[in-house]
Amino acid sequence: MRLTTKFSLFGVLLTCLLAGRVSAQEVLEFTLEESVQYALENNADAKNALLETFASKASVGEQVAQGLPQINGSFDFTKNVSIPVMFLPNEGPFADPDNPSDVLPVQFGVNYQSGITVTVNQMIFDGSYFVGLKAARTYRQLSEFDKEKTENDVIENVKKAFFTVLVNKERQELAEANLARIDTLLQETTALYEEGFAEKIEVSRVKVQYNNIRTELDKINAATEISKQLLKVQMGLPIEYEISVTESLRDLNQPQQIQELLDNPGYRRVEMDQLQTNWELVKLDLKNNTVQYLPSLNANFTYQRNGAGQEFNTVWDSENWFTGAFVGLTLNVPIFDGLAKAKRIQQNRIQLQQIENQMDMLDDNIEVERFQARTNLQNNLKTLDVQRENMELATEVYEISRIKYSEGVGSNLEVVEADSDLVEAEINYYSALYDALISKVDLEKALGILR
Structure with missing residues (x-):
């Protein structure tokens, strides 16, 4: 491949890449x-x-x-704006003599809670x-x-x-x-x-x-x-290129x-x-x-750390964090x-x-x-x-x-x-x-x- 000017084809193409256009006087010659x-x-x-x-x-x-292990991590933080209430009977060891009602409202929860979880799933078959x-x-x-x-x-x-x-x-x-x-x-x-x-x-x-x-x-x-x-x-x-064929x-x-x-x-x-x-x-x-x-068989492993606190700054106290871990198998059988x-x-x-x-x-x-x-x-x-x-x-x-x-x-x-x-x-x-x-x-x- 040749040019009718002194520029090589590589130079012309490079110029085209840089400038986006070529001169009308430059003619590219091609064989088949x-x-x-x-x-x-x-x-x-x-x-x-x-x-x-x-x-x-x-x-x-x-x-x-x-087919490789699928690993996922998650982090959650929750502010319980209004802690849910559960009711217990106002009798027995939980009886409150000062409460005239026959049930006791009890809140199970804290103001702040957080958790970090890592799950690993591995296909076995x-x-x-x-x-x-x-x-x-x-x-x-x-x-x-x-x-x-x-x-x-x-x-x-x-x-x-x-x-x-x-x-x-x-x-x-x-x-x-x-x-x-x-x-x-x-x-x-x-x-x-x-x-x-x-x-x-x-x-x-x-x-x-x-x-x-x-x-x-x-x-x-x-x-x-x-x-x-x-x-x-x-x-x-x-x-925009000018072209010329050189073979007969x-x-x-x-x-x-x-x-x-x-x-x-x-x-x-x-x-x-x-x-x-x-x-x-x-x-x-x-x-x-x-x-x-x-059927298909999969193994799974979960590791988590959960913490809670009544105040925002106490959520991050180490004594308020606890570990949980789970290992299991899942067998799916099409019926x-x-x-x-x-x-x-x-x-x-x-x-x-x-x-x-x-x-x-x-x-x-x-x-x-x-x-x-x-x-x-x-x-x-x-x-x-x-x-x-x-x-x-x-x-x-x-x-x-x-x-x-x-x-x-x-x-x-x-x-x-x-x-x-x-x-x-x-x-x-x-x-x-x-x-x-x-x-x-x-x-x-x-x-x-x-x-």
Whole structure:
């Protein structure tokens, strides 16, 4: 990757981070490989897929943490504004002869009380925990496959956008050459007309052709800029950057590489890995619902210190604080849940069958997709050869018409028509070239080698 200024790419990116904008004069040059690599690091979808893998790793740690001791502490302080009253019978040893009532009001409590508590819970056995731990690791694997699928989509879009820029770039160069050629013809015909060796209609014919090519060049220029903008979007490159592609179509499409691609049998597709991992997740969910019929056992320990006092400052006196500690086991035994677990298990089994059907269908679709992509590429290559030959023939016809006209044995109309046929042949050639390039990317995707 290079810059047309003296700044390195790292320097430009650093400037962008610091200043938020770059100078319009700085142009970044990319090869196809550099474009793909940049997109894998900066495309929004690619970055989100990478972040999702980090989240899945964290989910594994979260699941592991559920099997570790759970420790909680608490502190409370209470001011009893109005201490609750309880009543005792006014008789026996509690009798108050000075109280005419048959009950005695008694307050059980103090003005201030406080406490510090630490509780520890430790899971001893819970079948769902171990299944959940394996499911978290499987989900992490699924996030890796999702990341790979996202990267494949990014690579596909970048390649197609890059090829579009290259095709438009070559169309632009050819259209400029066509414009220069017809401009020369227009000048020569105009000079002949001014000297009386040509008619006005001959000048008009060439002028019409000149205007048509000029209009076509404007369209190509606009398409080139649009394709560059689309490439920047696919790469995740800020729009304010100027971009230039440095490779040619010939460099990226060697005949030997095309033949190797056509002979490649293909590899396992990541879409199949995604479905297989989803199947494993549903299988684990089925196992999780099954183990919920088993009891769970947890140990718990509580340590607390409680204090009280009639005055605020006496609450904190050490003689008013006392210790309590408790150790216990909790065994939870599921008895009846209204068949909820049984229905969830039934749903899991149906989901497994659905995913198996999807895998069979995907396997067939992949084979069809590979056959179709390989056939399309072969047909597009044949069409490209035909259009290349047509363009060469149209060029030859134009040159002969041009020579005949310059020697006075041909007409101006023949030259204009030959030029028009040549322009049409060039348009057809680049259209066929674009189709061949896109079908090449489609075959790489179908074969699972889109890198």
